[in-house]
Amino acid sequence: MTRESSSAGRARPCQGRGRGFESRLSLQRPPDVAFFFAYWPIHPDCTPDEYRSDNSDLNFSKSMNRFQNQVAVVTGGARGIGEGIGKRLAEEGATVILVDLLQKELEDTTNRLVRQGLKIESAVVDITDETEVKECLSGIADRHGRLDVLVNAAGVAGPNAIRSDAYHYEDFRKVVDINLCGSFLVAKYAIPHMLKNKYGRILLIASIGGKEGNPGMIGYAASKSGVMGLVKGMGKEYAQTGITINGLAPAVIATPMNLDTEPETMKYMVDKIPMGRLGTIEETAAISSWIVSPEASFNTGFIFDLSGGRATS
Numbered sequence: 001m002t003r004e005s006s007s008a009g010r011a012r013p014c015q016g017r018g019r020g021f022e023s024r025l026s027l028q029r030p031p032d033v034a035f036f037f038a039y040w041p042i043h044p045d046c047t048p049d050e051y052r053s054d055n056s057d058l059n060f061s062k063s064m065n066r067f068q069n070q071v072a073v074v075t076g077g078a079r080g081i082g083e084g085i086g087k088r089l090a091e092e093g094a095t096v097i098l099v100d101l102l103q104k105e106l107e108d109t110t111n112r113l114v115r116q117g118l119k120i121e122s123a124v125v126d127i128t129d130e131t132e133v134k135e136c137l138s139g140i141a142d143r144h145g146r147l148d149v150l151v152n153a154a155g156v157a158g159p160n161a162i163r164s165d166a167y168h169y170e171d172f173r174k175v176v177d178i179n180l181c182g183s184f185l186v187a188k189y190a191i192p193h194m195l196k197n198k199y200g201r202i203l204l205i206a207s208i209g210g211k212e213g214n215p216g217m218i219g220y221a222a223s224k225s226g227v228m229g230l231v232k233g234m235g236k237e238y239a240q241t242g243i244t245i246n247g248l249a250p251a252v253i254a255t256p257m258n259l260d261t262e263p264e265t266m267k268y269m270v271d272k273i274p275m276g277r278l279g280t281i282e283e284t285a286a287i288s289s290w291i292v293s294p295e296a297s298f299n300t301g302f303i304f305d306l307s308g309g310r311a312t313s
Contacts, residue, residue: 066293067094071144073137074098075127075186076154078105080255081205084281085151085288090118092289094149097140098122101154127154127182134189141193149292150190151203155179158219161262167218175219180226187234191243200243201292204231208251208307209269216265224249228303235301244300246291251307254278274309 072089076082077098090096096119100106103124110122125136141147158175159167183204194200209217210224231247238245252261252269261269270278287306290296305311 066092066289066295067149068092070094070148071140071146072096072149072151072292073140073147073186073190074151074153075125075182076100076152076205077122078102078109080153081250081253081281081284082151082153083109084285085153086120087113087118088285088289089149089151089292090120095119095121095144099125099127099136099154101126127152127186128177130185133185137186137189137193146197147190147193148197148199149201149203150186151205151288151292152183152186153205154182154186155205155223156220157217157261159217160220160265161216163216164218172219172222176223176226179220179223180230183227183230187230187245191238194243195241198242200241201296202234202243202245203288203292204245204247206231206247206249206303208249208305208311211249211303211311214265214269216262216268231303232301239300244296246296246299246301247303248284248288248291249303249305249307249311250279250284251310252278253284253306254280272310273307277308279306279308 067089070093072086072094074082074086074089074096077086077096078100079102082098082100086096086098090113098106098110098120099122101124106122106124110120113120123136123140125132127133137147156175156178159171187202187204190202191200194202204227206227207220207224209221210226210228213221213225228247228249231245235245251273252266270276284306287304291299291304
């Protein structure tokens with residue numbers, strides 16, 4: 001059975017073996033991508049554990065009770081976009097369960113946010129394992145009596161700067177398994193709990209790369225295109241149930257995942273952004289929190305953009 005954290009915020013592993021990519025990401029700045037930090041919207045001496053926007057005036061207003069009494073699950077919640085969205089929802093009143101496969105990082109993130117007074121729990125889950133996903137979401141809904149919000153921010157970039165004829169099929173399958181099949185599983189098993197209350201908000205994180213295609217990242221582009229199709233189809237299926245299902249297609253965001261991106265691939269992506277910089281986790285959390293709020297009641301099956309001007313249609 002899936003076990004979530006205690007009130008102290010300790011992450012506990014679910015039973016079963018994870019099959020997803022194990023992150024080999026170094027949290028130190030790679031010496032061969034120094035140029036990358038010209039686009040990085042944080043102080044150049046910050047590590048990924050210290051992400052903050054370099055714009056001190058960027059203070060998003062928060063409707064502090066927008067998610068009062070709601071229960072939200074955020075996958076990929078150990079770091080990056082998932083952590084940022086989870087924190088934002090908790091700041092606005094939600095009880096948030098962060099889900100990730102990275103146990104140590106998940107424990108650290110959960111404990112840090114609990115110390116800030118936020119209502120945070122956690123669960124170590126492999127989102128490509130159907131049994132783990134089903135048991136985790138059922139356990140959360142049973143314990144809290146409801147499930148209002150699901151955000152799937154778990155994902156991997158996979159190999160990059162590799163043409164399709166050199167892209168290993170095993171790598172392709174792994175990326176699709178996590179990014180697309182994982183999105184399907186978490187949405188599939190969240191929906192029945194939302195149907196009980198005739199209310200729910202689901203947000204699946206896609207990518208501008210899935211909309212336009214990024215060369216050298218065929219696994220990532222294909223998987224994120226699939227997520228968009230999933231959103232459009234599921235959104236229509238449940239449009240009259242009180243559940244909205246939407247996607248978000250960011251351009252490249254300043255997250256730990258992108259520190260492993262090859263310089264030529266990163267330059268290609270940033271050069272396409274008219275604003276000339278990466279997006280921030282805070283900006284991603286801000287739009288995401290609106291999409292999954294009660295205010296966003298007439299949007300479903302839609303892919304929102306967050307691209308610094310790259311996407312205009």
